[in-house]
Amino acid sequence: MIAREQDTVASFLLRTVDPDRYRQSVVSAQSHAPLCMMGVCFECLVEIDGQKNQQGCLVRVRSGMRIKRQIPEG
Amino acid sequence: MTPVSEPDLLIIGGGAAGLSAAATADGLGLTVELLDERSALGGNLYAGVGKRADDDRAFGPDQVRGRALLAGAAGATRSSSTFAWRIERDGRTFVADGAGGVRSIAPRRLLIATGAMERPVPIPGAMLPGVMYAGAAQLLLKSAASVPAGRCVLVGSGPLLLLVATQLLAFGVRPAGIVETKPRTSLQAFLSHLPSALNAPGLLARGIRLLGKLKASGVPFHRGAIRASIAGRDRVERVEFTDAEGRRQSIEAELVLLHDGIIPNDHVTRQLGCRERWNEAQHCFQPETDPWGETSLPGVFAAGDCTGIGGGRAAELAGTLAALEIARQLGRIAEGERDRQAERPRRALRRQHSFRPFLEMQFPPSIALAGDAASDTVLCRCEDVTAGEIRLAVAQGATGPDQLKSFTRCGMGPCQGRSCSMAVAEIIAKETGSTVEAIGRHEIRSPLKPLPLGQIATAEAEVVR
Ligand SMILES: Cc1cc2nc3c(=O)[nH]c(=O)nc-3n(C[C@H](O)[C@H](O)[C@H](O)COP(=O)(O)OP(=O)(O)OC[C@H]3O[C@@H](n4cnc5c(N)ncnc54)[C@H](O)[C@@H]3O)c2cc1C
Numbered sequence: 342m343i344a345r346e347q348d349t350v351a352s353f354l355l356r357t358v359d360p361d362r363y364r365q366s367v368v369s370a371q372s373h374a375p376l377c378m379m380g381v382c383f384e385c386l387v388e389i390d391g392q393k394n395q396q397g398c399l400v401r402v403r404s405g406m407r408i409k410r411q412i413p414e415g
Numbered sequence: 416m417t418p419v420s421e422p423d424l425l426i427i428g429g430g431a432a433g434l435s436a437a438a439t440a441d442g443l444g445l446t447v448e449l450l451d452e453r454s455a456l457g458g459n460l461y462a463g464v465g466k467r468a469d470d471d472r473a474f475g476p477d478q479v480r481g482r483a484l485l486a487g488a489a490g491a492t493r494s495s496s497t498f499a500w501r502i503e504r505d506g507r508t509f510v511a512d513g514a515g516g517v518r519s520i521a522p523r524r525l526l527i528a529t530g531a532m533e534r535p536v537p538i539p540g541a542m543l544p545g546v547m548y549a550g551a552a553q554l555l556l557k558s559a560a561s562v563p564a565g566r567c568v569l570v571g572s573g574p575l576l577l578l579v580a581t582q583l584l585a586f587g588v589r590p591a592g593i594v595e596t597k598p599r600t601s602l603q604a605f606l607s608h609l610p611s612a613l614n615a616p617g618l619l620a621r622g623i624r625l626l627g628k629l630k631a632s633g634v635p636f637h638r639g640a641i642r643a644s645i646a647g648r649d650r651v652e653r654v655e656f657t658d659a660e661g662r663r664q665s666i667e668a669e670l671v672l673l674h675d676g677i678i679p680n681d682h683v684t685r686q687l688g689c690r691e692r693w694n695e696a697q698h699c700f701q702p703e704t705d706p707w708g709e710t711s712l713p714g715v716f717a718a719g720d721c722t723g724i725g726g727g728r729a730a731e732l733a734g735t736l737a738a739l740e741i742a743r744q745l746g747r748i749a750e751g752e753r754d755r756q757a758e759r760p761r762r763a764l765r766r767q768h769s770f771r772p773f774l775e776m777q778f779p780p781s782i783a784l785a786g787d788a789a790s791d792t793v794l795c796r797c798e799d800v801t802a803g804e805i806r807l808a809v810a811q812g813a814t815g816p817d818q819l820k821s822f823t824r825c826g827m828g829p830c831q832g833r834s835c836s837m838a839v840a841e842i843i844a845k846e847t848g849s850t851v852e853a854i855g856r857h858e859i860r861s862p863l864k865p866l867p868l869g870q871i872a873t874a875e876a877e878v879v880r
């Protein structure tokens with residue numbers, strides 16, 4: 342998939358997946374999506390290169406990056 | 416061992432205030448480090464200025480100004496994607512970068528320029544995917560030229576809400592409606608604040624042009640709406656509200672852009688324990704500063720919208736003033752020279768501030784006020800705590816935000832209360848007949864954000880050392 346210059350992980354995902362597929366809360370299993378795009382709300386958490394709970398709106402997309410959405414299993 | 420640097424000045428935040436302070440301080444011969452947690456500098460107003468392919472459709476003059484500010488600060492050591500996660504009262508700051516590195520900076524002076532954030536809006540349905548803040552959508556436009564998809568409705572109040580509507584139009588996105596929840600202001604209040612607003616005729620004219628553009632666009636504009644809520648099963652399906660005639664209305668929507676003004680992003684000054692005060696007109700807390708931006712902690716300065724909302728130009732001017740006083744404290748310029756150089760920015764700052772009371776009177780918080788929130792409205796997004804659960808905890812004896820944590824976990828998630836602390840204080844105030852000012856907010860401890868495990872280990876070793 343091709344990202345734009347200055348795309349963050351969150352801005353990229355918002356263009357490429359439906360908002361209700363961004364992430365699910367571990368507390369309630371409800372779908373959550375990015376809200377503030379400026380590092381305040383923590384609604385954009387994703388797994389990046391094996392590291393969980395990264396704020397997708399603060400991290401610039403790099404080529405080869407492995408992005409995994411956080412959706413509770415089972 | 417992690418490296419330590421010792422600049423004259425460390426600036427946290429690379430928006431208008433931070434960049435202009437960096438330029439002034441660098442010009443006066445100080446060594447300056449500036450860091451920002453975002454992946455690019457510019458802050459909110461100047462988000463995206465550093466990118467190559469300029470898209471000036473909606474942001475022309477601002478982009479030009481922002482680029483000049485960025486160039487002016489080129490003499491400072493600047494890092495983006497760098498987060499200040501712990502700050503000591505003597506200014507020593509521990510930072511983490513995106514690549515997993517942790518280091519510390521021991522500056523002679525510290526300037527906090529963390530800007531503003533959008534006032535959290537806890538209305539029914541605001542948790543649904545498909546809801547975003549209006550300023551967040553603007554950041555997407557500015558930085559990634561990312562245009563929202565789907566039928567979009569703007570809901571709330573504030574100059575930024577209307578500005579974003581016109582910017583969307585400039586990008587070819589036609590909102591399906593604007594539901595404005597701004598209460599009608601009395602003619603008397605309007606007239607009493609008008610003279611001060613006329614001191615800044617440029618700003619007033621901009622506002623009038625903005626409204627003209629929106630009217631001309633023909634986008635349905637529902638003014639004086641109350642009881643706005645968002646409905647949908649797994650994602651946004653519609654916006655509901657009671658219109659000015661008292662009729663309940665419903666508009667289909669796939670994307671809802673919420674907004675109810677902006678407040679200081681004061682997480683850093685709070686962690687430091689800078690003395691704060693309640694700003695009744697802006698309905699928010701803000702750190703106390705002297706006329707140069709020095710906080711209650713000697714050597715720790717704050718400038719720009721993190722000290723109270725003044726706007727981009729005011730932030731720039733405040734950054735300059737702080738840098739002048741810092742240069743004086745460090746012996747680079749004498750008092751007389753500081754005052755001479757401060758004369759023009761201070762006059763310009765007064766003009767910027769003179770427009771604020773008018774805006775504050777026009778756009779008081781509306782849907783963000785949580786005191787009367789319906790009991791199933793979610794206030795704490797991290798732990799899914801509702802207004803009803805908070806009222807119950809208050810009835811059982813929780814009298815403050817920190818006590819509430821043990822009753823409900825509200826405020827214990829990764830955001831540390833950034834989204835919920837005002838709403839929680841409003842509910843407690845309402846239930847106990849007190850005021851938000853008296854109730855206060857959650858206490859904030861470091862780390863300011865959860866750090867990945869590996870970084871925590873390195874970081875702790877560093878703090879102990
Ligand atoms: C979403 C949004 C959109 C806005 N759009 C406009 C607009 O279009 N026009 C307008 O006139 N005004 C706008 N404003 C108002 C804006 O506050 C001011 O115009 C101006 O940006 C304030 O400048 P500043 O330097 O005080 O802060 P900002 O420009 O907000 O810069 C603050 C910087 O600090 C950084 N930061 C915060 N905390 C940390 C930390 N712990 N560690 C490292 N870095 C940190 C942030 O990432 C940010 O880059 C907007 C405000 C918001 C919240």
Ligand code: FES
Pocket residue numbers: 351375376377378379380381382383384385386396397398399
């Ligand atoms: S979208 Fe709010 S923190 Fe990332």
